[in-house]
Amino acid sequence: MVVQEFFHLPVFLFLLALLHSVSTQYNSDTREVSIFGMMLQNHIFKTITGAALSDVCLLECYRDVRCQSFNYVFTQDKCELSDRTKEARPEDFVPNSERYYFRRDMKRAHLGAIPELPADSCKEIKSSEGGQAVSGKYWLNFIKPDTPVLAHCDMKTEGTFDLKTNGRSGRFGIKQTFTVTRTTCYLIRAWGARGGTHSYNYGDSRGTYYGGKGALKENNFFLNNGTVLNIVVGQRGGDSVEVVGGQSTNKTAAQLGVSVEDNAGTGGGGGSFVYTEDNVLLLAAGGGGGASGGYNGVDGQVGSNGTRSVGKASSQARNGGTDGQPGECNSEGASYHGGVGAGWLGQGCTRLGTSHGERGGSLAQGWIGGRAGGMNSGNNGGPAPGAVGGFGGGGGGSEDNGASGGGGGYSGGGSGTHSNQAGGGGGSFCSGQSCSGLTGGNSNDDGLVQIIEFLG
Ligand SMILES: *[C@@H]1O[C@H](CO)[C@@H](O)[C@H](O)[C@H]1NC(C)=O
Numbered sequence: 001m002v003v004q005e006f007f008h009l010p011v012f013l014f015l016l017a018l019l020h021s022v023s024t025q026y027n028s029d030t031r032e033v034s035i036f037g038m039m040l041q042n043h044i045f046k047t048i049t050g051a052a053l054s055d056v057c058l059l060e061c062y063r064d065v066r067c068q069s070f071n072y073v074f075t076q077d078k079c080e081l082s083d084r085t086k087e088a089r090p091e092d093f094v095p096n097s098e099r100y101y102f103r104r105d106m107k108r109a110h111l112g113a114i115p116e117l118p119a120d121s122c123k124e125i126k127s128s129e130g131g132q133a134v135s136g137k138y139w140l141n142f143i144k145p146d147t148p149v150l151a152h153c154d155m156k157t158e159g160t161f162d163l164k165t166n167g168r169s170g171r172f173g174i175k176q177t178f179t180v181t182r183t184t185c186y187l188i189r190a191w192g193a194r195g196g197t198h199s200y201n202y203g204d205s206r207g208t209y210y211g212g213k214g215a216l217k218e219n220n221f222f223l224n225n226g227t228v229l230n231i232v233v234g235q236r237g238g239d240s241v242e243v244v245g246g247q248s249t250n251k252t253a254a255q256l257g258v259s260v261e262d263n264a265g266t267g268g269g270g271g272s273f274v275y276t277e278d279n280v281l282l283l284a285a286g287g288g289g290g291a292s293g294g295y296n297g298v299d300g301q302v303g304s305n306g307t308r309s310v311g312k313a314s315s316q317a318r319n320g321g322t323d324g325q326p327g328e329c330n331s332e333g334a335s336y337h338g339g340v341g342a343g344w345l346g347q348g349c350t351r352l353g354t355s356h357g358e359r360g361g362s363l364a365q366g367w368i369g370g371r372a373g374g375m376n377s378g379n380n381g382g383p384a385p386g387a388v389g390g391f392g393g394g395g396g397g398s399e400d401n402g403a404s405g406g407g408g409g410y411s412g413g414g415s416g417t418h419s420n421q422a423g424g425g426g427g428s429f430c431s432g433q434s435c436s437g438l439t440g441g442n443s444n445d446d447g448l449v450q451i452i453e454f455l456g
Protein backbone atom coordinates (compact mmCIF):
# COMPACT_ATOMS: atom_id res chain seq x y z
CA MET A 1 0.00 0.00 0.00
CA VAL A 2 1.43 3.31 -0.95
CA VAL A 3 -0.60 5.53 1.35
CA GLN A 4 -0.88 4.71 5.03
CA GLU A 5 -4.35 4.12 6.42
CA PHE A 6 -4.45 6.87 8.97
CA PHE A 7 -8.03 8.03 9.01
CA HIS A 8 -9.12 6.49 12.28
CA LEU A 9 -6.09 7.53 14.30
CA PRO A 10 -5.90 10.45 16.76
CA VAL A 11 -4.59 13.70 15.41
CA PHE A 12 -0.97 13.39 16.56
CA LEU A 13 -0.77 9.91 15.08
CA PHE A 14 -2.36 11.31 11.96
CA LEU A 15 0.46 13.84 11.70
CA LEU A 16 3.10 11.24 12.41
CA ALA A 17 1.60 8.99 9.83
CA LEU A 18 1.47 11.80 7.35
CA LEU A 19 5.10 12.66 7.92
CA HIS A 20 5.99 9.03 7.70
CA SER A 21 3.98 8.49 4.56
CA VAL A 22 5.51 11.51 2.91
CA SER A 23 9.04 10.62 3.90
CA THR A 24 8.68 7.10 2.55
CA GLN A 25 7.22 8.24 -0.71
CA TYR A 26 10.00 10.43 -1.91
CA ASN A 27 11.89 8.66 -4.52
CA SER A 28 15.61 8.56 -4.50
CA ASP A 29 16.46 9.49 -8.05
CA THR A 30 20.03 10.31 -8.76
CA ARG A 31 20.62 13.88 -9.81
CA GLU A 32 18.77 14.80 -12.97
CA VAL A 33 20.29 16.77 -15.76
CA SER A 34 18.41 19.68 -17.21
CA ILE A 35 17.11 19.28 -20.74
CA PHE A 36 17.85 22.29 -22.88
CA GLY A 37 15.38 23.55 -25.47
CA MET A 38 12.41 21.65 -24.04
CA MET A 39 9.49 22.45 -21.74
CA LEU A 40 6.54 20.75 -20.11
CA GLN A 41 3.37 22.64 -20.97
CA ASN A 42 -0.17 22.59 -19.54
CA HIS A 43 0.75 21.65 -15.95
CA ILE A 44 2.27 24.88 -14.61
CA PHE A 45 0.72 25.85 -11.27
CA LYS A 46 3.10 28.63 -10.23
CA THR A 47 5.46 31.08 -11.92
CA ILE A 48 8.24 32.98 -10.20
CA THR A 49 9.95 35.97 -11.75
CA GLY A 50 13.34 37.49 -11.02
CA ALA A 51 15.18 34.17 -10.88
CA ALA A 52 18.67 34.97 -12.09
CA LEU A 53 19.72 31.33 -11.81
CA SER A 54 17.85 28.07 -12.28
CA ASP A 55 18.93 27.11 -8.73
CA VAL A 56 16.31 29.58 -7.49
CA CYS A 57 13.66 27.52 -9.30
CA LEU A 58 14.99 24.32 -7.77
CA LEU A 59 14.76 25.76 -4.26
CA GLU A 60 11.22 26.99 -4.95
CA CYS A 61 10.36 23.55 -6.27
CA TYR A 62 11.65 21.86 -3.08
CA ARG A 63 9.43 24.20 -1.05
CA ASP A 64 6.19 23.08 -2.72
CA VAL A 65 5.00 19.53 -2.21
CA ARG A 66 3.14 19.65 -5.53
CA CYS A 67 6.24 20.47 -7.56
CA GLN A 68 7.26 17.61 -9.84
CA SER A 69 9.35 19.51 -12.37
CA PHE A 70 10.02 23.03 -13.61
CA ASN A 71 10.82 24.96 -16.73
CA TYR A 72 13.45 27.68 -16.43
CA VAL A 73 12.81 30.53 -18.89
CA PHE A 74 16.40 31.79 -19.13
CA THR A 75 15.50 34.68 -21.44
CA GLN A 76 13.16 36.09 -18.79
CA ASP A 77 14.70 34.86 -15.49
CA LYS A 78 11.46 33.05 -14.79
CA CYS A 79 10.56 29.72 -13.14
CA GLU A 80 7.50 27.69 -14.09
CA LEU A 81 6.70 24.99 -11.53
CA SER A 82 4.65 22.01 -12.78
CA ASP A 83 2.72 19.32 -10.94
CA ARG A 84 3.61 16.70 -13.52
CA THR A 85 6.76 15.22 -15.03
CA LYS A 86 7.46 14.55 -18.66
CA GLU A 87 7.11 10.85 -17.89
CA ALA A 88 3.53 11.39 -16.67
CA ARG A 89 2.63 13.55 -19.68
CA PRO A 90 4.94 12.84 -22.60
CA GLU A 91 2.46 14.49 -24.97
CA ASP A 92 3.01 17.84 -23.20
CA PHE A 93 6.81 17.73 -23.42
CA VAL A 94 7.55 20.04 -26.35
CA PRO A 95 10.49 21.92 -27.86
CA ASN A 96 10.97 25.51 -26.69
CA SER A 97 14.09 27.51 -27.46
CA GLU A 98 13.84 29.81 -24.40
CA ARG A 99 13.58 27.14 -21.74
CA TYR A 100 15.22 24.32 -19.84
CA TYR A 101 13.18 21.46 -18.42
CA PHE A 102 14.24 20.00 -15.09
CA ARG A 103 12.64 17.14 -13.19
CA ARG A 104 12.72 17.54 -9.41
CA ASP A 105 15.73 15.52 -8.33
CA MET A 106 15.07 15.07 -4.60
CA LYS A 107 12.09 14.55 -2.34
CA ARG A 108 9.66 14.36 -5.20
CA ALA A 109 6.34 12.88 -3.99
CA HIS A 110 4.94 10.09 -6.11
CA LEU A 111 2.03 11.22 -8.20
CA GLY A 112 -1.19 10.34 -6.35
CA ALA A 113 0.62 9.67 -3.06
CA ILE A 114 -0.69 12.80 -1.32
CA PRO A 115 -4.03 14.60 -1.64
CA GLU A 116 -2.29 17.78 -2.86
CA LEU A 117 -1.09 15.82 -5.87
CA PRO A 118 -4.02 13.76 -7.11
CA ALA A 119 -3.58 11.82 -10.36
CA ASP A 120 -5.94 11.85 -13.32
CA SER A 121 -5.86 8.07 -13.64
CA CYS A 122 -4.02 4.99 -12.39
CA LYS A 123 -2.42 4.83 -15.81
CA GLU A 124 -0.93 8.27 -15.30
CA ILE A 125 0.67 7.14 -12.02
CA LYS A 126 2.16 4.18 -13.81
CA SER A 127 3.60 6.43 -16.52
CA SER A 128 4.90 8.91 -13.96
CA GLU A 129 6.56 6.46 -11.59
CA GLY A 130 7.52 3.67 -13.96
CA GLY A 131 8.78 0.59 -12.13
CA GLN A 132 8.19 2.22 -8.75
CA ALA A 133 4.41 2.26 -9.20
CA VAL A 134 2.95 -0.54 -7.11
CA SER A 135 -0.69 -1.54 -6.70
CA GLY A 136 -2.27 0.22 -3.74
CA LYS A 137 -4.22 3.28 -2.72
CA TYR A 138 -3.68 6.61 -4.42
CA TRP A 139 -5.35 9.98 -4.53
CA LEU A 140 -7.33 10.33 -7.74
CA ASN A 141 -9.25 13.36 -8.97
CA PHE A 142 -11.45 11.90 -11.68
CA ILE A 143 -13.94 10.04 -9.52
CA LYS A 144 -15.49 13.17 -8.02
CA PRO A 145 -14.79 16.44 -9.83
CA ASP A 146 -12.47 18.77 -7.84
CA THR A 147 -12.30 16.38 -4.88
CA PRO A 148 -9.37 14.00 -4.49
CA VAL A 149 -10.57 10.53 -3.51
CA LEU A 150 -8.40 7.76 -2.12
CA ALA A 151 -8.85 4.81 -4.45
CA HIS A 152 -7.28 1.52 -5.28
CA CYS A 153 -5.06 1.31 -8.33
CA ASP A 154 -4.16 -2.10 -9.65
CA MET A 155 -1.07 -1.41 -11.73
CA LYS A 156 -1.71 -4.45 -13.91
CA THR A 157 -5.21 -3.36 -14.93
CA GLU A 158 -4.58 0.28 -13.98
CA GLY A 159 -7.83 0.04 -11.95
CA THR A 160 -10.01 0.66 -14.97
CA PHE A 161 -11.68 -1.97 -17.05
CA ASP A 162 -12.89 -0.83 -20.46
CA LEU A 163 -15.38 -3.14 -22.11
CA LYS A 164 -15.61 -2.43 -25.82
CA THR A 165 -17.22 -4.03 -28.87
CA ASN A 166 -14.16 -6.24 -29.41
CA GLY A 167 -13.92 -5.28 -33.05
CA ARG A 168 -17.50 -6.25 -33.84
CA SER A 169 -19.82 -4.00 -35.80
CA GLY A 170 -23.33 -4.07 -37.16
CA ARG A 171 -26.26 -6.10 -35.82
CA PHE A 172 -24.34 -8.86 -34.15
CA GLY A 173 -22.32 -8.54 -31.01
CA ILE A 174 -21.72 -10.58 -27.93
CA LYS A 175 -22.87 -10.14 -24.39
CA GLN A 176 -19.78 -9.99 -22.17
CA THR A 177 -19.41 -10.70 -18.49
CA PHE A 178 -17.36 -9.01 -15.81
CA THR A 179 -16.59 -10.79 -12.55
CA VAL A 180 -16.01 -8.66 -9.49
CA THR A 181 -12.89 -9.76 -7.59
CA ARG A 182 -13.07 -7.50 -4.55
CA THR A 183 -15.94 -6.42 -2.30
CA THR A 184 -15.92 -2.66 -2.70
CA CYS A 185 -17.37 0.32 -4.49
CA TYR A 186 -17.25 0.57 -8.28
CA LEU A 187 -17.87 3.51 -10.53
CA ILE A 188 -19.63 2.16 -13.60
CA ARG A 189 -20.11 4.25 -16.69
CA ALA A 190 -22.03 3.27 -19.78
CA TRP A 191 -22.13 5.08 -23.11
CA GLY A 192 -24.65 4.20 -25.84
CA ALA A 193 -23.68 4.06 -29.53
CA ARG A 194 -24.28 6.50 -32.33
CA GLY A 195 -26.85 6.15 -35.12
CA GLY A 196 -25.89 5.78 -38.79
CA THR A 197 -24.85 8.54 -41.20
CA HIS A 198 -26.68 9.57 -44.35
CA SER A 199 -24.96 11.38 -47.24
CA TYR A 200 -26.22 12.36 -50.66
CA ASN A 201 -25.53 14.97 -53.32
CA TYR A 202 -28.74 15.53 -55.19
CA GLY A 203 -32.36 16.50 -54.54
CA ASP A 204 -33.45 18.52 -51.49
CA SER A 205 -31.21 19.25 -48.51
CA ARG A 206 -28.19 17.55 -50.07
CA GLY A 207 -25.35 17.00 -47.67
CA THR A 208 -24.30 14.75 -44.82
CA TYR A 209 -26.50 14.11 -41.82
CA TYR A 210 -25.28 12.41 -38.69
CA GLY A 211 -26.75 9.86 -36.38
CA GLY A 212 -27.60 10.98 -32.85
CA LYS A 213 -24.83 10.46 -30.28
CA GLY A 214 -25.20 7.88 -27.55
CA ALA A 215 -26.04 8.91 -23.98
CA LEU A 216 -23.76 8.62 -20.93
CA LYS A 217 -25.06 7.27 -17.64
CA GLU A 218 -23.00 6.53 -14.52
CA ASN A 219 -23.22 5.74 -10.83
CA ASN A 220 -21.29 4.14 -7.98
CA PHE A 221 -22.29 0.61 -7.01
CA PHE A 222 -21.23 -1.41 -4.02
CA LEU A 223 -20.58 -4.93 -5.28
CA ASN A 224 -19.59 -8.15 -3.55
CA ASN A 225 -16.64 -10.26 -4.55
CA GLY A 226 -17.83 -12.90 -7.03
CA THR A 227 -20.71 -10.86 -8.46
CA VAL A 228 -21.01 -11.47 -12.20
CA LEU A 229 -22.25 -8.60 -14.34
CA ASN A 230 -23.64 -8.95 -17.83
CA ILE A 231 -22.34 -6.25 -20.11
CA VAL A 232 -23.83 -5.27 -23.45
CA VAL A 233 -21.82 -2.69 -25.37
CA GLY A 234 -23.89 -0.90 -28.00
CA GLN A 235 -22.63 -0.83 -31.59
CA ARG A 236 -23.08 2.02 -34.03
CA GLY A 237 -26.05 1.99 -36.38
CA GLY A 238 -25.21 1.26 -40.03
CA ASP A 239 -24.90 3.94 -42.70
CA SER A 240 -27.15 4.00 -45.71
CA VAL A 241 -25.60 2.07 -48.62
CA GLU A 242 -28.30 2.17 -51.25
CA VAL A 243 -27.18 4.10 -54.33
CA VAL A 244 -29.12 6.35 -56.68
CA GLY A 245 -31.89 4.57 -58.52
CA GLY A 246 -31.27 1.34 -56.63
CA GLN A 247 -28.09 0.56 -58.58
CA SER A 248 -25.70 -1.97 -57.14
CA THR A 249 -22.44 -1.17 -55.45
CA ASN A 250 -19.93 -3.04 -53.36
CA LYS A 251 -18.53 0.09 -51.83
CA THR A 252 -18.91 0.98 -48.19
CA ALA A 253 -20.84 4.07 -47.24
CA ALA A 254 -17.53 5.83 -46.52
CA GLN A 255 -16.24 4.97 -50.01
CA LEU A 256 -19.49 6.11 -51.57
CA GLY A 257 -19.16 9.55 -49.98
CA VAL A 258 -21.99 11.86 -50.92
CA SER A 259 -23.60 9.67 -53.51
CA VAL A 260 -26.03 7.42 -51.75
CA GLU A 261 -29.78 7.38 -52.31
CA ASP A 262 -31.42 10.57 -51.02
CA ASN A 263 -34.27 8.93 -49.16
CA ALA A 264 -33.01 5.67 -47.70
CA GLY A 265 -32.90 5.15 -43.94
CA THR A 266 -29.97 4.45 -41.62
CA GLY A 267 -29.73 2.27 -38.52
CA GLY A 268 -30.28 3.34 -34.93
CA GLY A 269 -27.38 3.01 -32.46
CA GLY A 270 -27.40 0.26 -29.86
CA GLY A 271 -27.83 0.97 -26.17
CA SER A 272 -25.31 -0.21 -23.58
CA PHE A 273 -26.52 -2.21 -20.59
CA VAL A 274 -25.13 -3.51 -17.30
CA TYR A 275 -27.21 -6.08 -15.40
CA THR A 276 -26.76 -8.91 -12.95
CA GLU A 277 -27.09 -12.63 -13.57
CA ASP A 278 -30.63 -12.34 -12.16
CA ASN A 279 -31.43 -9.65 -14.71
CA VAL A 280 -31.43 -6.79 -12.24
CA LEU A 281 -30.62 -3.75 -14.34
CA LEU A 282 -27.92 -1.44 -12.94
CA LEU A 283 -27.33 0.87 -15.89
CA ALA A 284 -28.61 1.47 -19.40
CA ALA A 285 -27.37 4.20 -21.75
CA GLY A 286 -29.48 5.00 -24.80
CA GLY A 287 -28.20 4.84 -28.38
CA GLY A 288 -28.75 7.68 -30.86
CA GLY A 289 -31.30 7.56 -33.68
CA GLY A 290 -30.23 7.08 -37.31
CA ALA A 291 -29.89 10.14 -39.59
CA SER A 292 -32.16 10.66 -42.57
CA GLY A 293 -32.23 12.95 -45.63
CA GLY A 294 -32.18 16.49 -44.19
CA TYR A 295 -32.24 15.46 -40.51
CA ASN A 296 -29.71 14.36 -37.93
CA GLY A 297 -30.74 11.53 -35.62
CA VAL A 298 -31.82 12.38 -32.08
CA ASP A 299 -29.21 11.85 -29.33
CA GLY A 300 -29.53 9.08 -26.76
CA GLN A 301 -31.32 10.59 -23.74
CA VAL A 302 -30.17 10.89 -20.14
CA GLY A 303 -33.78 10.47 -19.00
CA SER A 304 -35.63 7.16 -18.98
CA ASN A 305 -37.86 7.75 -22.01
CA GLY A 306 -36.95 7.44 -25.67
CA THR A 307 -37.72 10.34 -28.00
CA ARG A 308 -40.00 10.73 -30.97
CA SER A 309 -38.53 10.58 -34.45
CA VAL A 310 -37.92 13.91 -36.18
CA GLY A 311 -38.47 14.91 -39.78
CA LYS A 312 -40.27 16.82 -42.46
CA ALA A 313 -43.85 15.87 -41.62
CA SER A 314 -44.79 15.65 -37.95
CA SER A 315 -47.74 13.38 -38.80
CA GLN A 316 -45.18 10.83 -39.98
CA ALA A 317 -43.23 10.89 -36.70
CA ARG A 318 -43.75 8.20 -34.06
CA ASN A 319 -43.13 8.23 -30.30
CA GLY A 320 -40.28 6.76 -28.36
CA GLY A 321 -41.00 4.17 -25.70
CA THR A 322 -41.58 5.12 -22.07
CA ASP A 323 -40.61 3.39 -18.82
CA GLY A 324 -38.64 0.54 -20.38
CA GLN A 325 -40.83 -0.06 -23.44
CA PRO A 326 -39.69 -0.12 -27.10
CA GLY A 327 -40.56 2.68 -29.52
CA GLU A 328 -44.22 3.04 -30.55
CA CYS A 329 -45.52 0.27 -32.78
CA ASN A 330 -45.09 1.33 -36.33
CA SER A 331 -47.48 -0.34 -38.74
CA GLU A 332 -47.82 2.24 -41.50
CA GLY A 333 -48.10 0.44 -44.84
CA ALA A 334 -46.85 3.33 -46.96
CA SER A 335 -43.21 3.40 -47.99
CA TYR A 336 -41.48 2.80 -45.60
CA HIS A 337 -41.19 2.72 -41.84
CA GLY A 338 -37.96 2.46 -39.85
CA GLY A 339 -37.31 -0.13 -37.17
CA VAL A 340 -38.03 0.93 -33.60
CA GLY A 341 -35.39 0.80 -30.90
CA ALA A 342 -35.78 -1.96 -28.31
CA GLY A 343 -36.37 -1.23 -24.63
CA TRP A 344 -35.21 -3.16 -21.56
CA LEU A 345 -38.66 -4.76 -21.26
CA GLY A 346 -39.08 -5.85 -24.86
CA GLN A 347 -38.83 -5.32 -28.60
CA GLY A 348 -41.28 -3.43 -30.82
CA CYS A 349 -43.88 -4.87 -33.19
CA THR A 350 -43.03 -6.83 -36.34
CA ARG A 351 -42.19 -4.92 -39.54
CA LEU A 352 -44.73 -4.91 -42.36
CA GLY A 353 -42.34 -6.30 -44.92
CA THR A 354 -38.74 -6.61 -45.94
CA SER A 355 -38.54 -3.11 -47.44
CA HIS A 356 -39.13 -1.63 -43.99
CA GLY A 357 -36.54 -1.34 -41.25
CA GLU A 358 -36.71 -4.11 -38.65
CA ARG A 359 -37.18 -3.61 -34.89
CA GLY A 360 -34.14 -4.00 -32.67
CA GLY A 361 -33.97 -7.02 -30.36
CA SER A 362 -34.27 -6.75 -26.59
CA LEU A 363 -32.88 -8.96 -23.78
CA ALA A 364 -34.89 -12.01 -24.90
CA GLN A 365 -33.53 -11.68 -28.47
CA GLY A 366 -29.93 -11.24 -27.32
CA TRP A 367 -29.90 -7.51 -28.20
CA ILE A 368 -29.47 -8.17 -31.93
CA GLY A 369 -29.89 -5.05 -34.08
CA GLY A 370 -32.72 -4.77 -36.63
CA ARG A 371 -32.18 -5.61 -40.29
CA ALA A 372 -32.25 -2.91 -42.96
CA GLY A 373 -34.91 -2.68 -45.67
CA GLY A 374 -34.02 -4.86 -48.73
CA MET A 375 -32.26 -2.50 -51.14
CA ASN A 376 -30.38 -0.87 -48.29
CA SER A 377 -29.32 -4.06 -46.61
CA GLY A 378 -26.29 -5.23 -48.46
CA ASN A 379 -28.37 -7.83 -50.31
CA ASN A 380 -28.62 -5.61 -53.36
CA GLY A 381 -24.99 -6.00 -54.32
CA GLY A 382 -24.23 -3.28 -51.83
CA PRO A 383 -21.87 -3.73 -48.93
CA ALA A 384 -22.89 -5.64 -45.85
CA PRO A 385 -24.18 -4.96 -43.37
CA GLY A 386 -26.02 -1.93 -44.76
CA ALA A 387 -28.25 0.27 -42.68
CA VAL A 388 -28.76 -2.21 -39.87
CA GLY A 389 -29.55 -1.28 -36.30
CA GLY A 390 -26.53 -1.54 -34.01
CA PHE A 391 -26.18 -4.43 -31.56
CA GLY A 392 -27.83 -3.26 -28.34
CA GLY A 393 -31.35 -3.01 -29.73
CA GLY A 394 -30.97 -0.40 -32.50
CA GLY A 395 -33.71 -0.41 -35.15
CA GLY A 396 -32.86 -0.92 -38.85
CA GLY A 397 -33.29 1.70 -41.59
CA SER A 398 -35.78 1.19 -44.41
CA GLU A 399 -34.84 1.17 -48.08
CA ASP A 400 -35.34 4.15 -50.42
CA ASN A 401 -38.27 6.39 -49.52
CA GLY A 402 -38.35 5.50 -45.90
CA ALA A 403 -37.42 6.29 -42.36
CA SER A 404 -34.39 5.56 -40.19
CA GLY A 405 -34.14 3.36 -37.10
CA GLY A 406 -34.58 4.40 -33.48
CA GLY A 407 -31.83 3.93 -30.90
CA GLY A 408 -31.93 1.08 -28.41
CA GLY A 409 -31.92 1.84 -24.69
CA TYR A 410 -33.83 1.53 -21.43
CA SER A 411 -36.78 2.77 -23.52
CA GLY A 412 -36.43 2.53 -27.30
CA GLY A 413 -36.26 5.46 -29.68
CA GLY A 414 -39.18 6.00 -32.07
CA SER A 415 -38.96 5.60 -35.84
CA GLY A 416 -41.17 7.38 -38.35
CA THR A 417 -42.88 6.36 -41.51
CA HIS A 418 -41.99 7.65 -45.00
CA SER A 419 -38.80 9.42 -46.01
CA ASN A 420 -36.99 12.28 -44.28
CA GLN A 421 -37.62 10.92 -40.79
CA ALA A 422 -34.57 10.53 -38.55
CA GLY A 423 -34.74 8.08 -35.65
CA GLY A 424 -35.47 8.99 -32.03
CA GLY A 425 -32.89 8.50 -29.28
CA GLY A 426 -33.09 5.70 -26.72
CA GLY A 427 -33.65 6.44 -23.02
CA SER A 428 -31.30 5.62 -20.12
CA PHE A 429 -31.58 4.12 -16.67
CA CYS A 430 -29.55 3.94 -13.49
CA SER A 431 -30.43 2.20 -10.25
CA GLY A 432 -29.66 3.89 -6.94
CA GLN A 433 -29.09 7.47 -5.80
CA SER A 434 -26.71 10.07 -7.18
CA CYS A 435 -26.79 8.89 -10.76
CA SER A 436 -25.53 11.25 -13.37
CA GLY A 437 -25.27 11.32 -17.12
CA LEU A 438 -25.51 13.34 -20.27
CA THR A 439 -27.77 13.31 -23.31
CA GLY A 440 -25.53 12.68 -26.33
CA GLY A 441 -22.54 12.29 -23.96
CA ASN A 442 -20.66 9.84 -26.19
CA SER A 443 -18.45 11.55 -28.75
CA ASN A 444 -17.34 8.19 -30.19
CA ASP A 445 -19.23 5.96 -32.61
CA ASP A 446 -19.49 2.75 -30.59
CA GLY A 447 -20.65 2.36 -27.03
CA LEU A 448 -18.40 1.62 -24.06
CA VAL A 449 -18.77 0.32 -20.52
CA GLN A 450 -16.11 1.37 -18.04
CA ILE A 451 -15.73 -0.15 -14.59
CA ILE A 452 -13.46 1.59 -12.09
CA GLU A 453 -12.69 -0.15 -8.84
CA PHE A 454 -12.17 2.08 -5.81
CA LEU A 455 -12.20 2.27 -2.07
CA GLY A 456 -14.01 5.52 -1.35
C1 LIG B 1 -12.62 -13.00 -3.92
O1 LIG B 1 -13.12 -14.32 -3.90
C2 LIG B 1 -12.22 -15.29 -4.40
C3 LIG B 1 -12.94 -16.63 -4.48
O2 LIG B 1 -13.62 -16.91 -3.27
C4 LIG B 1 -10.98 -15.33 -3.53
O3 LIG B 1 -10.05 -16.25 -4.03
C5 LIG B 1 -10.35 -13.96 -3.50
O4 LIG B 1 -9.26 -13.90 -2.63
C6 LIG B 1 -11.37 -12.90 -3.07
N1 LIG B 1 -10.77 -11.58 -3.25
C7 LIG B 1 -10.52 -10.77 -2.23
C8 LIG B 1 -9.87 -9.47 -2.57
O5 LIG B 1 -10.81 -11.05 -1.07
Ligand SMILES: *[C@@H]1O[C@H](CO)[C@@H](O)[C@H](O)[C@H]1NC(C)=O
Pocket residue numbers: 248249250381
Ligand atom coordinates in the same frame (compact mmCIF):
# COMPACT_ATOMS: atom_id res chain seq x y z
C1 LIG C 1 -19.90 -7.14 -55.81
O1 LIG C 1 -19.13 -8.24 -55.36
C2 LIG C 1 -19.62 -9.47 -55.82
C3 LIG C 1 -18.81 -10.57 -55.14
O2 LIG C 1 -17.44 -10.27 -55.21
C4 LIG C 1 -19.53 -9.54 -57.36
O3 LIG C 1 -20.04 -10.76 -57.83
C5 LIG C 1 -20.35 -8.39 -57.92
O4 LIG C 1 -20.21 -8.34 -59.32
C6 LIG C 1 -19.90 -7.06 -57.33
N1 LIG C 1 -20.81 -6.02 -57.78
C7 LIG C 1 -20.38 -4.85 -58.22
C8 LIG C 1 -21.44 -3.88 -58.66
O5 LIG C 1 -19.20 -4.54 -58.28
Ligand SMILES: *[C@@H]1O[C@H](CO)[C@@H](O)[C@H](O)[C@H]1NC(C)=O
Pocket residue numbers: 303304305322323
Ligand atom coordinates in the same frame (compact mmCIF):
# COMPACT_ATOMS: atom_id res chain seq x y z
C1 LIG D 1 -41.76 9.12 -19.27
O1 LIG D 1 -43.00 9.07 -19.88
C2 LIG D 1 -44.05 8.78 -18.98
C3 LIG D 1 -45.34 8.57 -19.81
O2 LIG D 1 -45.56 9.67 -20.64
C4 LIG D 1 -44.19 9.92 -18.00
O3 LIG D 1 -45.22 9.62 -17.06
C5 LIG D 1 -42.87 10.08 -17.27
O4 LIG D 1 -42.92 11.20 -16.42
C6 LIG D 1 -41.73 10.24 -18.25
N1 LIG D 1 -40.48 10.18 -17.54
C7 LIG D 1 -39.57 11.14 -17.62
C8 LIG D 1 -38.33 10.92 -16.81
O5 LIG D 1 -39.71 12.13 -18.31
